[in-house]
Amino acid sequence: MNTYQVVELLGDGISPELSRSVHALADVLPCRIEFTPVDLSEPNRRARGAALYDEAVELMKRHRLAIKYPTATTAESPNQVLRDLCDFAVIHRPVATLPGIENNFKKTIDIDVVRIATGGTYEDAGRRIGNECAVSVRVIERQPAAHAARFAFQLAAAQGKSVVSTSKWTIQKATDGLFEEVVDGVRAQFPAVQHRRELFDSLLAGLIMKPERYSVIVCPNEYGDFLSDQACGLIGSIGLGDSASYAFDAQGAVRIAMFDPAGGTAPDIAGMDLCNPMAALLALTNLLRHAGEAQASTSLRAVLLECLAQRCSTRDVGGTLGTSTFTAEVARRFQARLAHA
Numbered sequence: 419m420n421t422y423q424v425v426e427l428l429g430d431g432i433s434p435e436l437s438r439s440v441h442a443l444a445d446v447l448p449c450r451i452e453f454t455p456v457d458l459s460e461p462n463r464r465a466r467g468a469a470l471y472d473e474a475v476e477l478m479k480r481h482r483l484a485i486k487y488p489t490a491t492t493a494e495s496p497n498q499v500l501r502d503l504c505d506f507a508v509i510h511r512p513v514a515t516l517p518g519i520e521n522n523f524k525k526t527i528d529i530d531v532v533r534i535a536t537g538g539t540y541e542d543a544g545r546r547i548g549n550e551c552a553v554s555v556r557v558i559e560r561q562p563a564a565h566a567a568r569f570a571f572q573l574a575a576a577q578g579k580s581v582v583s584t585s586k587w588t589i590q591k592a593t594d595g596l597f598e599e600v601v602d603g604v605r606a607q608f609p610a611v612q613h614r615r616e617l618f619d620s621l622l623a624g625l626i627m628k629p630e631r632y633s634v635i636v637c638p639n640e641y642g643d644f645l646s647d648q649a650c651g652l653i654g655s656i657g658l659g660d661s662a663s664y665a666f667d668a669q670g671a672v673r674i675a676m677f678d679p680a681g682g683t684a685p686d687i688a689g690m691d692l693c694n695p696m697a698a699l700l701a702l703t704n705l706l707r708h709a710g711e712a713q714a715s716t717s718l719r720a721v722l723l724e725c726l727a728q729r730c731s732t733r734d735v736g737g738t739l740g741t742s743t744f745t746a747e748v749a750r751r752f753q754a755r756l757a758h759a
């Protein structure tokens with residue numbers, strides 16, 4: 419049985435319940451996960467300050483795999499601090515139609531948004547020039563663009579999918595031109611993967627009109643941010659998805675991979691056995707895929723979608739189950755599926 423060391427970044431609100439669900443599923447996996455917990459809850463962050471983050475990052479560098487639960491943004495944003503300290507260069511956001519979740523979209527969608535985690539318009543808040551004018555700087559860097567492109571092509575190659583790179587290279591000639599140039603360089607190393615460029619505005623319309631034409635999409639930071647939210651809107655849920663952040667070494671190999679549910683801390687329902695652990699469990703499926711446990715990943719995902727479709731789920735998505743009974747049911751079905759595989 420393969421064993422993986424995973425740093426578990428505990429947060430606030432519903433975080434302990436999400437952790438219990440993840441552990442319950444980890445207990446029935448066909449591989450072993452040894453968790454090293456780090457308490458990133460707000461009281462502990464206040465008490466320990468920078469030393470706590472240093473400890474977390476040191477462990478993440480050592481074990482290379484982490485799962486993180488929602489943290490309250492107070493004096494600082496833990497996500498931002500971790501991004502800076504770990505040098506996360508790429509964010510991966512899978513977004514797929516979820517059975518049983520109401521939405522305003524007639525079609526189905528199954529995409530992977532791969533974005534550069536830094537730069538774009540997000541590094542510079544800008545400045546006023548007199549009263550009537552303001553400017554800001556937009557940044558595209560070759561190395562993170564190359565990491566994002568390589569990650570996108572590897573993901574597509576592993577799953578027999580195609581890659582679309584998207585930006586506004588016809589207008590942002592220097593910045594987005596550099597991004598597309600880097601993508602073209604990486605593309606040459608993956609001759610078996612189909613690739614096309616699409617202007618970002620046209621892609622936003624295309625995704626709605628012909629979603630079947632899109633699978634892995636790679637783009638600069640802010641476009642990825644907009645696109646992820648649009649895609650989540652199409653599937654009718656911002657909170658049910660997961661995301662992953664990757665840092666790389668100089669050779670381009672993944673140095674740290676951190677997986678997290680996209681939703682917030684939901685303090686209003688914390689500790690009440692009401693929260694939906696779906697996004698945290700989807701984050702676990704992505705962690706398993708990345709670790710090389712493809713079958714366990716696919717099976718767990720299939721069980722989660724089956725539960726949703728049958729409304730064997732928590733109340734927020736139309737079911738009647740509490741967090742713990744839902745988790746137990748997912749674990750039971752997962753074990754049954756593995757036994758018949």
Ligand code: ATP
Nearest residue numbers: 490657681682683684685686687692693694695734
């Ligand atoms: P934060 O400040 O961390 O974003 P929040 O409560 O303001 O916390 P969310 O956590 O996104 O924002 O919650 C918004 C609403 O969605 C709340 O009513 C919350 O109870 C509900 N919610 C959020 N996550 C879940 C979940 N995992 N399961 C069930 N309901 C949830």
